[in-house]
Amino acid sequence: MKKRIVHVIVFLAVGLFLTWTITPAQEQSDEDLKKRYAPILGEYAFELGGQTLTLNFYIKGGALWADSGDGRPFTMKPAAENTFEFTAEDSVNGTFEFKFLKDDQGKYSVCHVVNSGMGLDLKGTKNGAVNKSTRQTVTVEDFSAEGFILDIGGGGEGVIGQLKGPQVIAIDISKRELEEAPPGPLKIVMDARDLKFLDNTFNTVTVFYTFMYIASSDHQKVFEELQRVLTPGGRLLIWDVIFPERTDETKNTALFLFTFKLPDREIGTGYGVRRPEGEQGLAHFIELAKKTGFKIVSYKEKDQSFFLEIEKPKR
Numbered sequence: 387m388k389k390r391i392v393h394v395i396v397f398l399a400v401g402l403f404l405t406w407t408i409t410p411a412q413e414q415s416d417e418d419l420k421k422r423y424a425p426i427l428g429e430y431a432f433e434l435g436g437q438t439l440t441l442n443f444y445i446k447g448g449a450l451w452a453d454s455g456d457g458r459p460f461t462m463k464p465a466a467e468n469t470f471e472f473t474a475e476d477s478v479n480g481t482f483e484f485k486f487l488k489d490d491q492g493k494y495s496v497c498h499v500v501n502s503g504m505g506l507d508l509k510g511t512k513n514g515a516v517n518k519s520t521r522q523t524v525t526v527e528d529f530s531a532e533g534f535i536l537d538i539g540g541g542g543e544g545v546i547g548q549l550k551g552p553q554v555i556a557i558d559i560s561k562r563e564l565e566e567a568p569p570g571p572l573k574i575v576m577d578a579r580d581l582k583f584l585d586n587t588f589n590t591v592t593v594f595y596t597f598m599y600i601a602s603s604d605h606q607k608v609f610e611e612l613q614r615v616l617t618p619g620g621r622l623l624i625w626d627v628i629f630p631e632r633t634d635e636t637k638n639t640a641l642f643l644f645t646f647k648l649p650d651r652e653i654g655t656g657y658g659v660r661r662p663e664g665e666q667g668l669a670h671f672i673e674l675a676k677k678t679g680f681k682i683v684s685y686k687e688k689d690q691s692f693f694l695e696i697e698k699p700k701r
Contacts, residue, residue, distance in 0.1 A: 396469070398414075420445045423445065429442045430442075452484075472484040483499070485500075496510070496512070497509065506526045507515075524645070524646050535555065536592070540558055544556060544571065551568055557632065561575045587615045590623070605674055618701045619700040623693070628666075628692060631691070671692075
């Protein structure tokens with residue numbers, strides 16, 4: 387569910403200068419290429435260790451170029467016909483893959499960069515397409531838990547998995563997100579709306595910045611499933627975002643930047659998500675908790691995030 391934003395990438399920071407054999411696409415005029423690549427041209431912002439790097443994609447000399455502003459732009463070679471996928475070869479770091487992705491409105495607003503040899507998986511958002519928040523620091527304290535912990539949306543950074551290790555059963559609807567998560571937890575591809583576990587299985591369930599990727603209309607179903615698999619007296623721990631007030635109707639995507647402080651490490655990342663059509667704040671989840679039979683234990687808000695702890699009543 388969650389999509390990683392920040393990884394270390396020297397390639398983009400220092401830039402490359404690559405020379406390619408002219409391909410048929412590059413033999414076209416600049417005007418033809420501008421029309422062909424119009425949906426993806428422009429500036430994209432990548433978060434790198436708390437700083438923002440901008441890559442500008444443009445057409446010049448019959449080729450698609452990317453420029454980080456360091457005076458050493460590089461060309462990108464089409465990887466497939468009729469798609470916005472490209473590659474760039476570096477003699478030291480190997481092959482970099484660039485893929486431009488659509489948002490929920492069908493517009494290309496994300497540039498995905500992958501280098502398998504470096505373990506790199508980085509996403510940048512097109513400038514002007516998102517509402518960007520300031521970086522938030524969230525302290526994730528260790529917590530006591532008996533037995534296995536069910537972590538909903540445990541792919542990507544797998545923060546709860548990094549905190550609690552093999553005690554965690556991480557589920558995610560995305561196989562790739564689970565594959566990218568650090569080792570430790572047991573990883574299972576599963577839909578939170580239809581959990582395959584028996585009733586009263588877990589003493590603790592966590593949902594770490596995942597509800598924002600689940601449609602508001604499905605939240606109650608997820609709550610009902612979590613209520614079902616929790617043991618009486620079991621706890622549900624929820625971390626999630628508070629969407630800022632909309633100031634520009636044309637920006638339907640929000641970018642939240644985080645530094646998660648665990649007892650033994652810090653994790654820098656960011657989440658890009660389409661603004662929900664329904665409610666998504668703390669009050670919404672408190673209401674859902676009461677509606678589905680949970681008891682409120684504690685909650686707190688800070689910046690654009692909240693934490694909510696609720697409990698399944700004991701019999």
